[in-house]
Amino acid sequence: MPSWAVDGVPGGAVFPGDRGLAYGDGVFRTLRCTEGTLWFWERQFAKLQHDATRLGLICPPAACWLNDLQQFEISHAVVKLMLTRGVGARGYASSPDQACTRIVTINPLPPLREQPAVVRICDWRLSLQPLLAGVKHLNRLDSVMARREWDDVAIEDGLMLAGKQEVVEGVASNLFARFGNELRTPDLSLCGVAGLTRDFVLEHADSVGLVPKIRSIDLEDLPQADELMLCNSVVGIRPIAVCGPYRWNDFATAQALQAQWQRTGPLQGHRISCR
């Protein structure tokens, strides 16, 4: 059985005239699913709706997406939801009545890693676009190009900068740095994707004795950090052991946050009942 559905049709095709393909005109979410439970479903769906609204897309109701997924036997998987502005006439103009395209894909779930992460610092710089910053849209060439900088499988992710100094995020993750009891993550008003796990960490910092703070992190701040961590919805909160020339050996709060994330994800999840 194919591992995707387009507008509810398993194995369905996307047309070359789809604006998702032609222009990256759409949004997406990536969800962790274990034992048939979509982690953090309500938050994820709310974020999908939020991002869709930012682009002026009308997001189909949650039931549509869940029906699409219920056609598959999903136990452990990475589930991706994509919403595009659909197939339109050639050219940038779109019609408000144009039907969006709804796509779900189901991919293998990589095991959670035990070892702290080794990451690099990317040469590629993020594009600046305050009007779309934070939105998880389908224009992701920055991440693609940064990810092309390495093929060493030991390197899990890369830190991306805006300009000369500001470290903004990972290629596929958000960044946190702990300085004493301050847990800092960069502001994403000019660039970057505001991931759901970033919100989770901001909300739970306090339960591990930390004060969350949205404030820029410069390259030269990195060696001063007591802990560095990346996070996303698939792997959770990953402590960093090595980043370019720098080393860390304190992973305590990252691990504490990760334990909370692993407990909370399924609790705030949605169980897909397979047919």
Place this chain on the structure above:
Amino acid sequence: MPSWAVDGVPGGAVFPGDRGLAYGDGVFRTLRCTEGTLWFWERQFAKLQHDATRLGLICPPAACWLNDLQQFEISHAVVKLMLTRGVGARGYASSPDQACTRIVTINPLPPLREQPAVVRICDWRLSLQPLLAGVKHLNRLDSVMARREWDDVAIEDGLMLAGKQEVVEGVASNLFARFGNELRTPDLSLCGVAGLTRDFVLEHADSVGLVPKIRSIDLEDLPQADELMLCNSVVGIRPIAVCGPYRWNDFATAQALQAQWQRTGPLQGHRISCR
């Protein structure tokens, strides 16, 4: 008969895992075709190859694309060529051996307009990314969002700015402004798409008695311009009569350039022999 082919298959499907859809990881060209002749074929194909290389994509040889098109009965059309990094595993990492996806689409050709254009000034600002500026890649949300600002069919295009003052291009075109005998077009090193017709105008300015110059155009320069024009590969060089609050009634050099473009396009074209 469907009006597209994917990897040479008429009506072929694009898969949801295609990186062109997932990330906008690809490039494209839009060509004018009249009487079965693809205008400016060699230049267009060279630009496709050039942009593909910028993203690290290997562009299939011209014969592949032409074979794809020869399956259709094409007389007058807008032909679009798209090249994506193909279907890969989930995630940003790509494999160098991954096969690209080659897509051609054939769309109706709008008639060339006689009347000078009415355009607007868009509120949406261009994102800044010097590393990708000039490339016609599939991350086109800026144009999509700017184009959503109007639905008045009398308005043909919109001027897009970077920052507060700099006018960079049209939503689907490049911009020229004539000041006396200087024909100016903005530098595209921070943002914008370097279209083929822009090159044509730069090369032919001199034949209509003008000195081409790559130099920024500020919003406040617009009313001082003697002529304003937009250009792209489908409509050629369009004189502007109205742009927001400003009016022009000199269209002479735009029309002279347009006449040259209409003569040269088919001469530098490639005739598709249909099967």
